[in-house]
Amino acid sequence: MALEWVVLGCAAGAEAVMLLLLTLPGLSRLRPGLVAVTRSALKPMITVVPFCLFLLLDIYWKYETRPTCDNEHECTPTEYLRHQKSIMKSQRNGILIACALLLNWLLLAVTRLVVHIDQLSERIEKLKRQD
Numbered sequence: 001m002a003l004e005w006v007v008l009g010c011a012a013g014a015e016a017v018m019l020l021l022l023t024l025p026g027l028s029r030l031r032p033g034l035v036a037v038t039r040s041a042l043k044p045m046i047t048v049v050p051f052c053l054f055l056l057l058d059i060y061w062k063y064e065t066r067p068t069c070d071n072e073h074e075c076t077p078t079e080y081l082r083h084q085k086s087i088m089k090s091q092r093n094g095i096l097i098a099c100a101l102l103l104n105w106l107l108l109a110v111t112r113l114v115v116h117i118d119q120l121s122e123r124i125e126k127l128k129r130q131d
Contacts (some may be wrong), residue, residue: 004055005055005096008051008097011051012100012103013104015045015048019106019110022034023110030114031114032118034099038111039061039111042107052097052101055097059090059093059097061092064088066083066086067083
């Protein structure tokens with residue numbers, strides 16, 4: 001199951017880099033190319049959503065079937081440490097899922113706004129030329 005988390009981490013990293021490049025000021029020459037690359041990458045990147053839901057269900061299933069060690073004295077020290085480590089991994093993976101979904105949504109929203117701003121700029125330039 002570690003490979004799925006690596007893939008999700010790489011997808012979230014790619015989304016973060018694209019979002020950063022789209023929002024950096026001073027890249028006006030590169031912006032049309034960045035927008036084109038981001039728009040073409042958005043359709044494959046939307047598969048992150050069902051993938052995150054699958055991984056969230058995996059976390060829930062592991063949580064439900066995990067042996068409980070509520071007190072330190074109920075389990076052996078090794079079992080207790082394994083239980084605590086499992087809880088920490090689940091929390092980390094939950095945060096990764098939330099970040100991937102948030103970055104995906106932000107990338108989609110920012111790309112839409114950049115495209116809309118470009119369209120409005122073209123309209124303004126067209127109106128200025130008509131006057």
